[in-house]
Amino acid sequence: MSLAQWVLSPFLxxxxxxxxxxxACALSLGAAPLGVxxxxxxxxxxxxxxxxxxxxxxxxxxLLSGLSLGAMMVGGIATGLAVALLAGLVARLTPLREDASFxxxxxxxxxxxxxxVSLRGSNMDLxxxxxxxxxxxxxxxxxxxxxxxxxxxxALAAIYRLxxxxxxxPGFLRASGGAGGWVHMxxxxxxxxxxxxxFQVLGTLMVVGIMMLPAAAARFWVRSAARQIPLAAGLGxxxxxxxxxxxxxxxxxxxxxxxxxxxxxxxxxxVGGPQGGLLRTPRRLRRA
Amino acid sequence: MLLPHFRLPxxxxxxxxxxxxxxxxxxxxxxxxxxxxxxRLAPHGIRGGRGRRLVGADRLGARLVAxxxxxxxxxxxxxxxxxxxxxxxxxxxxxxxxxxxxxxVGPNGxxxxxxxxxxxxxxxxxxxxxxVTGAGRAGLAWLPQAAELDRSFPVSVLELAAMGAWxxxxxxxxxxxxxxxxxxxALETVGLADLAGHGVGTLSGGQMQRALFARxxxxxxxxxxxxxxxxxxxxxxxxxxxxxxxxxxGQGRTVIAVLHDLDLVRDHFPECLLLSGSVVAWGxxxxxxxxxxxxxxxxxxxxxxx
Numbered sequence: 001m002s003l004a005q006w007v008l009s010p011f012l013x014x015x016x017x018x019x020x021x022x023x024a025c026a027l028s029l030g031a032a033p034l035g036v037x038x039x040x041x042x043x044x045x046x047x048x049x050x051x052x053x054x055x056x057x058x059x060x061x062x063l064l065s066g067l068s069l070g071a072m073m074v075g076g077i078a079t080g081l082a083v084a085l086l087a088g089l090v091a092r093l094t095p096l097r098e099d100a101s102f103x104x105x106x107x108x109x110x111x112x113x114x115x116x117v118s119l120r121g122s123n124m125d126l127x128x129x130x131x132x133x134x135x136x137x138x139x140x141x142x143x144x145x146x147x148x149x150x151x152x153x154x155a156l157a158a159i160y161r162l163x164x165x166x167x168x169x170p171g172f173l174r175a176s177g178g179a180g181g182w183v184h185m186x187x188x189x190x191x192x193x194x195x196x197x198x199f200q201v202l203g204t205l206m207v208v209g210i211m212m213l214p215a216a217a218a219r220f221w222v223r224s225a226a227r228q229i230p231l232a233a234g235l236g237x238x239x240x241x242x243x244x245x246x247x248x249x250x251x252x253x254x255x256x257x258x259x260x261x262x263x264x265x266x267x268x269x270x271v272g273g274p275q276g277g278l279l280r281t282p283r284r285l286r287r288a
Numbered sequence: 289m290l291l292p293h294f295r296l297p298x299x300x301x302x303x304x305x306x307x308x309x310x311x312x313x314x315x316x317x318x319x320x321x322x323x324x325x326x327x328r329l330a331p332h333g334i335r336g337g338r339g340r341r342l343v344g345a346d347r348l349g350a351r352l353v354a355x356x357x358x359x360x361x362x363x364x365x366x367x368x369x370x371x372x373x374x375x376x377x378x379x380x381x382x383x384x385x386x387x388x389x390x391x392x393v394g395p396n397g398x399x400x401x402x403x404x405x406x407x408x409x410x411x412x413x414x415x416x417x418x419x420v421t422g423a424g425r426a427g428l429a430w431l432p433q434a435a436e437l438d439r440s441f442p443v444s445v446l447e448l449a450a451m452g453a454w455x456x457x458x459x460x461x462x463x464x465x466x467x468x469x470x471x472x473x474a475l476e477t478v479g480l481a482d483l484a485g486h487g488v489g490t491l492s493g494g495q496m497q498r499a500l501f502a503r504x505x506x507x508x509x510x511x512x513x514x515x516x517x518x519x520x521x522x523x524x525x526x527x528x529x530x531x532x533x534x535x536x537x538g539q540g541r542t543v544i545a546v547l548h549d550l551d552l553v554r555d556h557f558p559e560c561l562l563l564s565g566s567v568v569a570w571g572x573x574x575x576x577x578x579x580x581x582x583x584x585x586x587x588x589x590x591x592x593x594x
Contacts, residue, residue: 173454
């Protein structure tokens, strides 16, 4: 089997592989640019917390109306935003820092979510929610993921300068008449919406991987945020394709394969990346 | 990054030992008038005596008259500021006159930065009110402490300076050639033109203060609020920036600066506000900074107000 065949034939021969590729690529295009900002704002663990926070909402939607995409989507967005707001509120009203209150709330959410899923569903359902069904994407799920990716990219382009200014110097932005608060909120909404759209594809646990890993890898190759964003999206797409191919040829589950492909990308970047990669900074390490 | 090619002359600031605040102001003002060609345009139809050609002092005069005709001052009425319900600065009442040059002085924790943030509107007063006359808060330029910035965020020095144009370009409008030229000019003024494309993370402490100074110049506001502009800079840089500041004051701008160096304050600032959790003294620098007031300021903060 030639390399071209190895790469192309799974997608040419099987519809479900094409759907999986389209879904995973759309997800990468939307989620990875958000991940770049999460990394730059030192909020990397926020994505992880949010992905658990959407679980009880998704489960409640699942309990109320079965495998209805709309109900799970609405539930997930509702609990995701609720946790974000509550954590922010606790951080503002009490001495507890925001990361700690986030951790507390997402652990509560996770417990609640798993409980709700197991109340009615089987273990199989729980596995689908946690690890996704990338090889079984139906039309509504595919449309949802692609629509969310499109809206995310447009919204990110619209608020890009505000977001950069808000990250760099929030006080100055506020003093200059640019309201920074809603930008942060809009960004959180984008993160939550992408995580909810992504749980169909990769599952709630894995979707954070496609958001954070390409972004963290891109950071080692280029400096500016404007360059990290397309690179992260590109790496995400490449990892999706590679993961699906590995899954097909070696008969392993698809979503962990995609995340592991992105992880390999990240590990390679740590070592070989020109912006602070290990191979490029031997002197600094020796001195330290 | 694509940058237009600039061939603007760089003026070396060489004011080190000023005899008096007045002399400093006069000399730096003429230098600043050269450095800011945009400001030389006589606004509101004011023209120099020699018809269309405005030179030297005439330009400066026109600028001063323009600034006087639009007075901007800040008035505080029994204003208290703080965080989490705890007031860091209590019941400040007073007025910053338009065109004045005031230093804000006090021990650590006296509420100096808090006052600046309160005036800028970043912090809402817990009681009382802050009134900014004239153009309102749009007429205020702010140079915050360098520590307030996330310096690891990957933006260039030019981009940081361009943030000063926020009120004109906002989140969506294009940053045109004119704004870009203004940013480059500001960077040249503070001596950072060569580093325009470098990341802010690579700057030294002094260079960072220069970059923040450039951003304040780009804001081009009639009132300038500076929070420790000379923190972590060497004396040479401090002298240069101080000369620039005097020049800006000479153009008729109101300057309010948080400072620690009392000698610098006595040399250059006619007025002084001494804080220590509340106002200890406010007025003529020599009086405000006399031994009795300074002792009082230390006592208030050490033992709480009697």
